Amino acid sequence: MFEFLAPLVVLAQEAASTIDVTPIGKGLVYGLAAIGPGIGVGIVFGKAIEAVARQPEAQGLVTPLMFIGFALVEALALFGFVLFFILS
Amino acid sequence: MILAASKPFHTPEAGELFNFAPLYDGAPEWLTYPMVVMTVVTVLVGVFFWRAFAKPKVVPGGVQNLAEAGVDFVQKQIAFPVMGPDVGRSWTPFLTVMFFWVLGLNLVGIIPGIQFPITSRIAIPAMLSGIAWLIYNAIGIKSQGLVGYFKNIMFPPGVPAPIYFLLAPIELVSTIIIRPLTLALRLFANMVAGHLLLAVLFIATGVFFASGIGKVTFLLPLGFGAIMMGFEIFVATMQAFIITILTAVYISGAQEAHH
Numbered sequence: 001m002f003e004f005l006a007p008l009v010v011l012a013q014e015a016a017s018t019i020d021v022t023p024i025g026k027g028l029v030y031g032l033a034a035i036g037p038g039i040g041v042g043i044v045f046g047k048a049i050e051a052v053a054r055q056p057e058a059q060g061l062v063t064p065l066m067f068i069g070f071a072l073v074e075a076l077a078l079f080g081f082v083l084f085f086i087l088s
Numbered sequence: 089m090i091l092a093a094s095k096p097f098h099t100p101e102a103g104e105l106f107n108f109a110p111l112y113d114g115a116p117e118w119l120t121y122p123m124v125v126m127t128v129v130t131v132l133v134g135v136f137f138w139r140a141f142a143k144p145k146v147v148p149g150g151v152q153n154l155a156e157a158g159v160d161f162v163q164k165q166i167a168f169p170v171m172g173p174d175v176g177r178s179w180t181p182f183l184t185v186m187f188f189w190v191l192g193l194n195l196v197g198i199i200p201g202i203q204f205p206i207t208s209r210i211a212i213p214a215m216l217s218g219i220a221w222l223i224y225n226a227i228g229i230k231s232q233g234l235v236g237y238f239k240n241i242m243f244p245p246g247v248p249a250p251i252y253f254l255l256a257p258i259e260l261v262s263t264i265i266i267r268p269l270t271l272a273l274r275l276f277a278n279m280v281a282g283h284l285l286l287a288v289l290f291i292a293t294g295v296f297f298a299s300g301i302g303k304v305t306f307l308l309p310l311g312f313g314a315i316m317m318g319f320e321i322f323v324a325t326m327q328a329f330i331i332t333i334l335t336a337v338y339i340s341g342a343q344e345a346h347h
Contacts, residue, residue, distance in 0.1 A: 067330075074270065078269075081273065
């Protein structure tokens with residue numbers, strides 16, 4: 001029923017055996033890995049700023065928590081960065 | 089338009105920007121340009137603090153004033169908010185040295201002539217994070233006992249019991265393995281990315297200027313490079329601050345017995 005797609009499949013198979021997609025993969029690894037932590041770090045610091053704006057006396061309590069949260073969220077982005085170098 | 093380049097442009101690999109050969113033929117393997125710069129920066133930081141506090145006066149002047157402002161910054165913004173006044177005072181020397189040393193090593197990345205941030209080689213961040221890892225684990229074990237330390241990491245109080253199956257391995261790996269890795273990698277990645285960006289922009293400036301593509305096309309990467317140098321100053325300071333305050337947070341987190 002789908003015989004008209006056969007030449008397309010042959011073309012894709014030939015291309016798959018000769019095109020080196022490793023650089024595309026390497027670029028995608030960090031690019032996609034940076035989306036979530038980017039939003040996450042924005043949320044963490046935004047909430048901390050809101051908390052201090054509502055109650056400036058809370059800055060001493062909020063600041064260490066903010067940095068702990070930031071360290072955990074940014075870890076995910078750093079994994080992507082490391083994978084870029086690990087991938088051959 | 090005839091290109092004025094004498095030979096085709098050879099894109100440098102990332103390794104060429106970061107790996108340095110020994111200074112002269114026959115030099116020992118470790119005697120490279122970054123090692124010399126790092127030694128000079130370390131000696132300068134030491135001499136700065138020595139000159140400031142060798143003969144301290146009650147009314148500071150000159151170098152002592154500047155160094156006191158620096159120590160005050162570390163004490164009031166990093167040590168006291170995170171660790172409290174009494175514990176913070178005893179950790180201030182360590183945190184001050186860490187902050188100013190990392191700041192110096194980062195800032196040489198934008199000083200014209202030495203434009204290579206020493207912390208873009210993994211050795212320095214790895215050493216700093218290894219030291220921080222040893223310190224916060226040792227302090228945690230000393231203040232809470234070996235079993236109590238791991239119990240407090242893996243089973244933080246105030247969590248419904250079935251969640252512990254999920255939480256304990258995640259917390260253990262996160263505290264013992266992920267923390268030192270990300271502490272080192274954060275500084276390393278920021279400095280590598282900044283150096284690569286500046287290198288690409290200034291190489292582009294040179295290539296545009298030499299090949300004469302447009303009369304003034306080279307001004308575009310040059311201007312952007314100038315803006316990026318300002319941004320690199322900010323990133324250098326921010327990364328030094330972050331690694332110091334995170335070390336302080338980890339130490340203080342290991343010191344208090346979670347109650």
